[in-house]
Amino acid sequence: MTDVVTPPTSPVSRERSKEIKRLSVISAARQVRVLSRAELTELTGLSPATLTPLVRDLIAEGYLIERGPGASRAGRPRAMLEFNPRAELVAAVSLEPARISCEIADSDGGVVAHRTVRLIGDIVDLICTAVPDLAGDGLPALRGVAIAAPGVSSGGAVRLAPSVGLVEGRPIGESVRQRLGVPVVVDNDVNLMAAGEHAAGAGTDVADLLLLHVADGIGAGLVLDGQVRRGSGGAAGEVGFLPLDPADRGHDGIGPFEARWSESAIAEKVVSLAPGRRPESPVRALVGLAAADDLAAAYLDEVLAAWSRLIVSCACVVDPGRVLLSGAAAELDDAAVDRLQALVSAAAPSPTEVRRAVLGDRAVLHGAVSYALSAAAAGLSTLLPAP
Amino acid sequence: MTDVVTPPTSPVSRERSKEIKRLSVISAARQVRVLSRAELTELTGLSPATLTPLVRDLIAEGYLIERGPGASRAGRPRAMLEFNPRAELVAAVSLEPARISCEIADSDGGVVAHRTVRLIGDIVDLICTAVPDLAGDGLPALRGVAIAAPGVSSGGAVRLAPSVGLVEGRPIGESVRQRLGVPVVVDNDVNLMAAGEHAAGAGTDVADLLLLHVADGIGAGLVLDGQVRRGSGGAAGEVGFLPLDPADRGHDGIGPFEARWSESAIAEKVVSLAPGRRPESPVRALVGLAAADDLAAAYLDEVLAAWSRLIVSCACVVDPGRVLLSGAAAELDDAAVDRLQALVSAAAPSPTEVRRAVLGDRAVLHGAVSYALSAAAAGLSTLLPAP
DNA sequence: CACACTTCCTTCCTACGGCGAACGAATTAT
DNA sequence: ATAATTCGTTCGCCGTAGGAAGGAAGTGTG
Known part of the structure; x- marks a missing residue:
């Protein structure tokens, strides 16, 4: 096999520094989308002389596309370059x-x-x-x-x-x-x-977030300092196992918390509140019921209280600053989210913002x-x- | 003031690459303590020609100290360099x-x-x-x-x-x-x-750990991927605020969990079990009492159960893999630590090792x-x- | 003891990349 | 038209990386 032992190459070989510059330019172009070489010198700190051949290469490789001259109020117009995401x-x-x-x-x-x-x-x-x-x-x-x-x-x-x-x-x-x-x-x-919400959704403006996903189970995704953290065994975010109530018991692979507060558990309760088929979106159904039915409203309060304690627990351990509700939890209406936020704020040791995730399936x-x-x-x- | 707006300097300026090489050498030397230039070429990947002037500089600056020639079985003996921590x-x-x-x-x-x-x-x-x-x-x-x-x-x-x-x-x-x-x-x-236990104590061999410090309050320090994580508001590790029992209530700045299971709370209980002055080390005292007194043993069980649920909660959220007991929690004897470990293993979603921190005050x-x-x-x- | 041999370190030298500076290009202002 | 201005490129210097060769300092062998 080509199992060559990697020779410890120099930390600053020429190829490396070249690669750094390339990425530096690409990353600037990715952000600004359309820019001129002059703007690149400002953004990357590379000199125009260095950029000329580099940009030539990047155009040849398709990373950049030359567009016509841009607007100019005086002097030679800047030749615009467009970043090519493809x-x-x-x-x-x-x-x-x-x-x-x-x-x-x-x-x-x-x-x-x-x-x-x-x-x-x-x-x-x-x-x-x-x-x-x-x-x-x-x-x-x-x-x-x-x-x-x-x-x-x-x-x-x-x-x-x-x-x-x-x-x-x-x-x-x-x-x-x-x-x-x-x-x-x-x-x-x-x-x-x-990671998706952090990169392109409701978390682009923060470095830390926790995404709480409620489905048949309950799991969380944790971004700290801009990176997804998986923990030592890849089990970070297994918040369905949180022991938030001594009375709760999990069973074979289902955590104690999610056994009672997951979408499926809520679905059962909703069916008992409003007999019929299991609704497609139990949480949405519950929110609907709660408007008219006191028992449903009380149960919704219970759910919100439980979820809030889950969120507070995460806030105590990692202080994500922002919590995104995903899956069934994203089906809460604004009023319910506000109440959840209030419950969290009352108990969390540091400010924690609760909002819905925005990307849905595309996350x-x-x-x-x-x-x-x-x-x-x-x-x-x-x-x-x-x- | 010298409040110069930092000009966006080139990402690969000469000084930078020089600095990288310096640090590369220093870091290798810090690990190996005594080594020759030949070893440095292997470890850093830098060529001997590059190393010669670099090492000269480092010796002049005191980072490296020239020692006598080392052992050699054939050929010119290597001139050994010793890393100078001072x-x-x-x-x-x-x-x-x-x-x-x-x-x-x-x-x-x-x-x-x-x-x-x-x-x-x-x-x-x-x-x-x-x-x-x-x-x-x-x-x-x-x-x-x-x-x-x-x-x-x-x-x-x-x-x-x-x-x-x-x-x-x-x-x-x-x-x-x-x-x-x-x-x-x-x-x-x-x-x-x-950070101390990670760098020089009971966590040098892992990238993730959680240090649980029990004193008048209860706090945790979190290392993930080799770095201390503070969370968005610097409140990561405020585990004293964990809402692990609906019955518990915190009050003005004291979290619900630590209100009941901190060293001070335990001290009160110990005094009621064995009237007298508040012991210097309540947990140690409790462990001692538990050997002879059934009530004390039962209370110790309660404490261990509570702490285990705290640890399990952290394990669910961040999966640190290893939990270090510090402060009053480090006063548990081996048997108690073992029982704590067993309780944690039974409820945590992934393997979590519980042991005492080793650095004590020096952490x-x-x-x-x-x-x-x-x-x-x-x-x-x-x-x-x-x- | 002389000689080859091995290994380590240094010095010399070349090639290459970064960047300052001068220059050509393309437009607006006068 | 001409100047002014801004952009981009080419040229050339300089500094650094690293290959190659050579000196240095030992060990083994006849």
């Missing part, structure tokens, strides 16, 4: 119980291609054929693949996703990486949602894009010597 | 109710000088005279100051330390920085303990040293372009 594509694969959904996105998170495949045969095979197929002639631009798996993706075997035939998170990622030759990240779907995709893009840039992280 | 000194200042204790340490955490001063007059004045005085002729080597303050050091005004006359954490740090001209870090003492100092050293190296962190 120069780097990423694949986001979401594993669901009976199918996988696969999307190719540009580096803005814009979906270039999309497909849903039924889960037949080997997952790795499926991914490794679907992704190149979808990417088509854009394949050379593929920079990374992010795979979202339900449940804990590594360690903490409790809630590992058996539904999709995952025995272990790792092998899939590694196999796909070898077959496709690009960085692959496998993670919990909730973590990806948190995972955006998270995957952000993962894949940062995985592509991760080569840089080995640049600095360990302190 | 080339960089840091000051660790710990603010206590009525006094400040001030220590000068080398970069190994070895104490070079030590003094305790009564708290008279302005704190900043006190620090800015004591530190240079202690450092003496080593002052040029002073690389940073870390100040440990009880309570929350910024934001979350609830438990800000009024006892030491701190109005706000920030001004002190900034004032000292301006007067002494070196980086200054001000932080919660518990955070510093966590803050080691934490301060590690802070100050990384603050000195922090100039590097601005090197990479934001992704």
